[in-house]
Amino acid sequence: MSTAPILAPADATGAIPRHVAIIMDGNGRWARQRHLPRLAGHKAGVEAVRRVTRAARAMGIEALTLYAFSSENWRRPAEEVGDLMGLLRLFIRSDLAELTRENVRLRVIGDYRAFSADLITLIDDAIARTAGNDGPLLAIALNYGAQAELAAAARRLAARLPADQIDEAAIEAELDTAGLPPLDLVVRTSGEQRLSNFLLWQAAYAELLFVDTLWPDFDGDALAEAVAAFGRRQRRYGGL
Incomplete structure (x- = not known):
């Protein structure tokens, strides 16, 4: 696969976003449209992950977070969960060597400790092997839910801080x-237009973009179009 840089379209007027998060949706519909089993859609979705992560690196995006599970x-169904695992x-x-070679740091958000022991070991090893890299960051959301994340954060803070010291930064x-x-x-x-319990706190002032493309068909050009749309928006953060 070509690794030539993928640039945003020429009419983009703003900066490249530092941190992009993607809700990867549509694998099942992609498979159904082709009269294929859902597993085929998930496999095609993995190929889309490879295309998009490479494109994000080429575009200079600092962090890419993908909602995987x-x-x-x-x-x-248990069979589908097993296929996803x-x-x-x-x-x-298959991809850890490339991530290491490309200086990518891997991070996992969510409670992946709920997975099987062998998968936990694989994830821990991948995180450890890329921890020393100082290039772009690839964050994978696994067994992640934003409401549970916020509740856990609140419990930890309440256990060690008085209420008047718990602020946004904490x-x-x-x-x-x-x-x-x-x-x-x-x-x-x-085409779905909801966050589905993904990065609810973090998305407070993020730009939201909903596209009709099914995830297995999403590629570097689609990412460049999304970045260009971001660049055309004015971010006021509540101001004028």
Whole structure:
């Protein structure tokens, strides 16, 4: 696959977002449209992850956060959950060398300790092997739910701080995303227009973009279009 830089379209007028998060939606519909099993859609979705992470690096995006497995996804059929776990194992084993070579830092947000022991070990090893890298950051949301994240942060703070010392900065420091650049842009594929319990605190002033493209069809050009749309927006943060 070509690694040539992918640039935002020429009519983009703003800066590249530092931190982009993507709700990767539409694998099942992609498969259904092609009369294929859902697993085929998830496999195609993994290929989209590879394309988009490479494009994000080429564009100079500092952090890319991908919603891979939500805390609600456990409600899916056991066979599908097993398939998703298998694809995650495959992705880590096949792509870790590239991430290391490209100086990418891997981070996981969410409670991945709920996964099987062998998968936890794989994830821990991947995080450790890329921890010394100082290039772009790839954050994968696994068994993640924003409401649970906020509740856990509140419990930890309440256990050690008086109420009058708990402010926005204290909460942010307890979130799974502590240390990541502020979230600039959230993209959701497949035409759905909701956040689905994803980065609710972090998205307070992020730009939201909902696109009809199904996730397996999303690529570097689609990401460049999203970045260009971000660049055309005026971010006022409550001001004029």
